[in-house]
Amino acid sequence: MYDIIIAGAGPAGASAALFTAKAGKKTLVLDSDQSMTRKAWVKNHYGAKEISGPDLVETGLEQMKKFDAVHQSGKVTKVEDAGDHVQVITEDGEYQASYVLLATGTIADAAEASGIQTKEGSEPRIKKVVDIQEDGRTSMNRVWAAGTCADKSVHTIVTAGHGAEVAINILSDMNGERYVDHDVLK
Ligand SMILES: Cc1cc2nc3c(=O)[nH]c(=O)nc-3n(C[C@H](O)[C@H](O)[C@H](O)COP(=O)(O)OP(=O)(O)OC[C@H]3O[C@@H](n4cnc5c(N)ncnc54)[C@H](O)[C@@H]3O)c2cc1C
Numbered sequence: 777m778y779d780i781i782i783a784g785a786g787p788a789g790a791s792a793a794l795f796t797a798k799a800g801k802k803t804l805v806l807d808s809d810q811s812m813t814r815k816a817w818v819k820n821h822y823g824a825k826e827i828s829g830p831d832l833v834e835t836g837l838e839q840m841k842k843f844d845a846v847h848q849s850g851k852v853t854k855v856e857d858a859g860d861h862v863q864v865i866t867e868d869g870e871y872q873a874s875y876v877l878l879a880t881g882t883i884a885d886a887a888e889a890s891g892i893q894t895k896e897g898s899e900p901r902i903k904k905v906v907d908i909q910e911d912g913r914t915s916m917n918r919v920w921a922a923g924t925c926a927d928k929s930v931h932t933i934v935t936a937g938h939g940a941e942v943a944i945n946i947l948s949d950m951n952g953e954r955y956v957d958h959d960v961l962k
Pocket of ligand 1: 783784785786787788789806807808809810811812813814815816817818819820821850851852853879880881882883886922923924925929930931932933935
């Protein structure tokens with residue numbers, strides 16, 4: 777069983793996985809390779825000079841894998857509350873995790889199929905999003921959401937930031953105390 781399964785390896789999902797894996801949590805990232813970010817040329821991502829969307833996505837994958845996050849191709853079709861864990865159903869098999877993070881970009885199908893509360897998107901061209909609480913929790917126990925699919929502004933710095941913020945909220949919930957991840961310049 778994984779500590780956390782993340783659906784989506786775009787800026788929101790990979791940024792979250794970087795935090796959870798670096799915190800020593802057993803992290804699986806399932807991705808259906810439909811990231812809109814792969815079409816972008818990004819000049820407005822603080823701290824990163826001009827970068828292509830594909831390079832930004834690949835760098836994110838490298839960063840999370842450095843801390844042993846597992847990246848696997850796969851499409852999550854449904855998640856089910858199984859009491860002390862979440863059952864994650866994909867097109868090719870099933871997994872179990874203590875927590876799930878939905879970071880599925882413009883696609884809210886898996887949330888809808890799982891009976892998780894959704895609502896109309898407030899960002900341009902984003903039809904349906906997952907209805908979250910301030911900290912990222914969805915209407916299903918142990919299932920959280922981040923990034924574009926959580927109605928955040930459709931910009932890489934915002935979705936990556938929100939992925940990190942919700943990951944920190946999940947880690948704080950897991951550990952029962954507020955989580956901080958700082959490395960010091962030696
Ligand atoms: C043409 C274009 C240009 C852009 N230019 C800029 C720019 O200059 N600056 C900027 O800040 N932003 C730009 N953006 C927006 C940027 O790409 C998004 O804001 C943002 O990064 C989205 O991040 P995300 O992680 O929420 O979603 P995504 O990057 O879309 O990632 C979501 C991931 O979830 C996966 N997924 C979806 N459903 C499932 C499922 N059921 N199971 C498993 N995986 C699933 C998808 O395959 C995808 O990989 C641009 C977007 C486009 C389309």
